[in-house]
Amino acid sequence: EVQLVESGGGLVQPGGSLRLSCAASEFTFSSYEMNWVRQAPGKGLEWLSSISSLDSIINYADSVKGRFTISRDNAKNSLYLQMNSLRAEDTAVYYCAREIPASIGAFDIWGQGTMVTVSS
Amino acid sequence: SYVLTQPPSVSVAPGQTARITCGGDNIGSKSVHWYQQKPGQAPVVVVYDDSDRPSGIPERFSGSNSGNTATLTITRVEVGDEADYYCQVWDSSSGVFGTGTKVTVL
Numbered sequence: 001e002v003q004l005v006e007s008g009g010g011l012v013q014p015g016g017s018l019r020l021s022c023a024a025s026e027f028t029f030s031s032y033e034m035n036w037v038r039q040a041p042g043k044g045l046e047w048l049s050s051i052s053s054l055d056s057i058i059n060y061a062d063s064v065k066g067r068f069t070i071s072r073d074n075a076k077n078s079l080y081l082q083m084n085s086l087r088a089e090d091t092a093v094y095y096c097a098r099e100i101p102a103s104i105g106a107f108d109i110w111g112q113g114t115m116v117t118v119s120s
Numbered sequence: 121s122y123v124l125t126q127p128p129s130v131s132v133a134p135g136q137t138a139r140i141t142c143g144g145d146n147i148g149s150k151s152v153h154w155y156q157q158k159p160g161q162a163p164v165v166v167v168y169d170d171s172d173r174p175s176g177i178p179e180r181f182s183g184s185n186s187g188n189t190a191t192l193t194i195t196r197v198e199v200g201d202e203a204d205y206y207c208q209v210w211d212s213s214s215g216v217f218g219t220g221t222k223v224t225v226l
Contacts, residue, residue: 035215045155045163045206047215059213062121095162104151105210106168113162 002026002109004079004096009114016086016118022079022096022111030054030074033099035107036081038092038116046092049081050099064090086118122211124218131224132197140221142190142207150209152190154183158203166205167192199225 008020022034036048049060049070058070069082079096093115097107125143132138142152152170155163165174167183170190180195194201202225207218 037215037217044220045157045208045217047208047217050213050215061214100165100168100174103153103168103172105215106151106153106165106208107155107163108165108168108174110162110164 004098004109004111006094006096006111006114009094009116011117011119012086013120014087014118017082017084018086018116020081020083020094020096020114020116022081024077024079024098027098027109029072029077032101033105034072034079035097035099036068036070036079037095037097037107037110038090039095039113040089040092043092048094050105051079083116086116088118090116091118092116121214122209122216124207124209124216126205126207126218126221128219129222129224131226132194133226134197134199136197138194138197138201138223140192140194140205140207140223142192142218143188144190144209145188147188147190147209148186150185150211152183152185153208154181154192155206155208156201156203157206163206194223197223197225201225 035050067085071080093113098109100108154167157163166181170185171183
């Protein structure tokens with residue numbers, strides 16, 4: 001089954017760091033652009049970052065630019081999000097999502113999400 | 121930054137048609153994607169590139185996009201369609217989601 005599985009979430013103090021991982025299976029990970037999207041409790045979806053298949057093109061939302069870093073290891077079929085200088089407003093469920101290659105950036109496969117809580 | 125505006129809620133009776141709008145400046149020039157999200161679950165794409173449907177999505181789900189408004193139409197609404205729906209576009213290499221619409225099946 002084609003799937004994405006996130007891990008690495010948890011409780012972290014304000015100003016702290018966390019690294020999220022997203023493991024891909026049953027598809028050719030290296031051929032797909034990948035993204036991170038988050039959802040604060042009771043709120044809507046927020047796009048965070050994208051990375052091209054060969055990590056040559058990377059984009060960030062203004063809300064995380066300079067604090068978060070997206071990366072990928074195609075040999076390990078894995079996507080990462082390094083999150084530094086975390087704030088209370090970063091508390092959310094974080095999803096990784098795969099883009100449909102033939103589309104203009106639609107996300108067809110999502111992970112189940114990993115919860116990040118930023119609190120003292 | 122680009123803003124996508126959706127009505128907070130839409131109510132519809134079973135068997136009727138639900139229309140969810142997504143407003144944005146000249147959104148007709150962009151490709152719009154629609155996601156369905158049920159409580160505690162990850163989003164699922166139901167329409168992409170304005171009007172294409174992924175395999176497994178019923179024909180009851182359709183999309184259109186013109187001018188400043190994109191629309192997701194759900195015909196013959198079922199109880200199982202009750203969920204939050206989000207539109208999404210790309211603007212200046214950034215993903216943008218709409219504010220979300222809660223569809224309630226009465």
